[in-house]
Amino acid sequence: xxxxxxxxxxxxxxxxxxxxxxxxxxxxxxxxxxxxxxxxxxxxxxxxxxxxxxxxxxxxxxxxxxxxxxxxxxxxxxxxxxxxxxxxxxxxxxxxxxxxxxxxxxxxxxxxxxxxxxxxxxxxxxxxxxxxxxxxxxxxxxxxxxxxxxxxxxxxxxxxxxxxxxxxxxxxxxxxxxxxxxxxxxxxxxxxxxxxxxxxxxxxxxxxxxxxxxxxxxxxxxxxxxxxxxxxxxxxxxxxxxxxxxxxxxxxxxxxxxxxxxxxxxxxxxxxxxxxxxxxxxxxxxxxxxxxxxxxxxxxxxxxxxxxxxxxxxxxxxxxxxxxxxxxxxxxxxxxxxxxxxxxxxxxxxxxxxxxxxxxxxxxxxxxxxxxxxxxxxxxxxxxxxxxxxxxxxxxxxx
Numbered sequence: 001x002x003x004x005x006x007x008x009x010x011x012x013x014x015x016x017x018x019x020x021x022x023x024x025x026x027x028x029x030x031x032x033x034x035x036x037x038x039x040x041x042x043x044x045x046x047x048x049x050x051x052x053x054x055x056x057x058x059x060x061x062x063x064x065x066x067x068x069x070x071x072x073x074x075x076x077x078x079x080x081x082x083x084x085x086x087x088x089x090x091x092x093x094x095x096x097x098x099x100x101x102x103x104x105x106x107x108x109x110x111x112x113x114x115x116x117x118x119x120x121x122x123x124x125x126x127x128x129x130x131x132x133x134x135x136x137x138x139x140x141x142x143x144x145x146x147x148x149x150x151x152x153x154x155x156x157x158x159x160x161x162x163x164x165x166x167x168x169x170x171x172x173x174x175x176x177x178x179x180x181x182x183x184x185x186x187x188x189x190x191x192x193x194x195x196x197x198x199x200x201x202x203x204x205x206x207x208x209x210x211x212x213x214x215x216x217x218x219x220x221x222x223x224x225x226x227x228x229x230x231x232x233x234x235x236x237x238x239x240x241x242x243x244x245x246x247x248x249x250x251x252x253x254x255x256x257x258x259x260x261x262x263x264x265x266x267x268x269x270x271x272x273x274x275x276x277x278x279x280x281x282x283x284x285x286x287x288x289x290x291x292x293x294x295x296x297x298x299x300x301x302x303x304x305x306x307x308x309x310x311x312x313x314x315x316x317x318x319x320x321x322x323x324x325x326x327x328x329x330x331x332x333x334x335x336x337x338x339x340x341x342x343x344x345x346x347x348x349x350x351x352x353x354x355x356x357x358x359x360x361x362x363x364x365x366x367x368x369x370x371x372x373x374x375x376x377x378x379x380x381x382x383x384x385x386x387x388x389x390x391x392x393x394x395x396x397x398x399x
Contacts, residue, residue: 027084029272030054030064031333033343033383037061037374038074038083045075054085061375066337090334093269097262099335099394104254106399112250113243117225122164124233127218133180134217136166140178141216147209153200160215174210185214198281199288201317202307235358252388255395260331269326277325281318283372336387343383351382 028036038046038060046056053070056062062072067089074081090096127139134140141162146154163169165178173191181187189210197204223229227238236242282300289295289306297303304311315322336342352364355378361367368375 024081029086029270031088031090032064032066032337033333034064035061035376035379037376040074041076047073053087059375090337093267094330094334095264095266096334097259099259099391102258102395103398104395106397109250113246116246120233121222125220125222128221130217130219131183133182134165134178138165139218140165142212142214144210144212148206181214183214183217187212196317196320201309201314204317252392255391256388260328263331273326274322277322332384332387341390343386347386348382351385352378355381
C-alpha cells in the first residue's frame with residue numbers, strides 16, 4: 001500500500017492538477033478467458049492496448065485472451081480510467097487432471113437425472129396433513145428460538161417456518177434430529193454452527209441451543225411425471241427430451257466435479273483472485289442480510305459495522321468458500337485455455353438468452369438492473385455450462 005501511495009504522490013507532482021483529479025488506475029488479475037465488467041456511463045469509449053492479451057467491447061466487458069500484460073482505457077468526457085490487466089499463465093499455478101482419463105459410472109448419471117425429476121415432482125406436490133412421525137421428504141412447519149451463551153440470536157415465534165425435511169437448509173444435525181417428531185412435539189437441540197457461516201459470520205463455530213416447536217407435518221402427494229407435466233413445468237417438450245438432455249447435463253456436472261477434485265494447485269494464486277471472490281461474497285452477504293434479516297446495508301464497511309467484525313474476521317470466516325471459488329476458477333479457465341476452447345459470441349448470446357429466460361427476467365437489461373449481477377458474472381455462468389459440455393464429451397462412461 002505504501003508503494004502505491006508513493007507512486008500516486010509522484011504522479012501528483014508530475015501532472016497538472018486537473019489531470020490528477022480526472023484520472024484513475026485499477027488493476028485486474030485474471031486467467032485466460034475470464035471476464036470482468038467495467039461500469040461506465042453511456043457514451044464511454046473503451047480501448048485495449050493489446051487485444052492478444054485482453055479485449056474490451058462497447059459494453060465494458062473485458063475478456064482475458066492469453067498470458068501477458070495490457071491496459072484498457074475508459075474515457076468518459078474529461079475523465080479517464082486505466083485498467084491494468086495481468087493475465088496469468090495457468091500452467092504456473094495448476095496441474096489440470098486430464099478429462100480423458102476420467103471414468104463416470106452410468107448409474108451415477110442416471111441417479112442425478114432421477115434426483116432432478118424427484119425435485120421437480122416435490123416442487124409441484126400437494127400436501128396432506130398427518131399425525132404420523134415425520135420422515136425425510138415430508139414438509140414441516142416449525143417455530144424455534146436459537147440461543148448462544150444464553151442470548152437469543154434468532155427466533156420465528158409468531159412467524160412459522162415451513163421446509164422440506166432433508167433439504168439441508170439448516171445447520172448440520174438439525175433436520176436429522178427432527179426425523180421421527182410429530183405435530184405438537186417440543187424439542188431442545190444443542191448444535192454447533194459451521195466454522196464458515198456466511199448467513200451470519202458472528203455465529204460461525206458457536207454452540208447453539210435450538211428450542212423447537214413442531215406445528216405441522218405434511219405428506220407429499222406427487223403429480224404424474226408425464227409429457228403434459230414436463231411441457232408445463234420444464235423447458236422440454238416431452239419425457240424423452242427431458243431424459244436425453246438431463247442425462248447430458250448430469251454427465252457434464254459429474255465430469256466437472258471429477259476434474260476439480262483431481263486437479264492440484266502447485267502454487268497459490270495471487271491475492272487479487274481471492275479479493276475478486278471476496279467482493280462477490282460481500283455482494284451475496286448484502287442480499288442475505290436484506291432478504292433474510294431485513295437489514296439493508298451497502299458495501300463492506302456497513303456490513304462490518306452491522307456484524308461487529310473486522311475485515312480479517314470476515315475474510316477468515318469466508319476463507320473455505322473463497323479458496324473453493326479460486327480453485328474452480330483455476331480449473332475452469334485452465335481447461336478452456338489448454339484445450340484451445342473459446343466462447344463464441346453466438347454461444348454467449350444463446351447461453352445468456354437461456355439464463356435470462358430460466359431465471360424469469362424479461363430481458364438482459366432487466367436482469368442486470370435488478371439482480372446486482374454484471375455481464376461478466378453472467379458470462380462466467382455461460383462459460384461454465386459450455387466447458388462442462390466439452391468436458392462431458394471427453395470423459396468415459398462405464399456401464
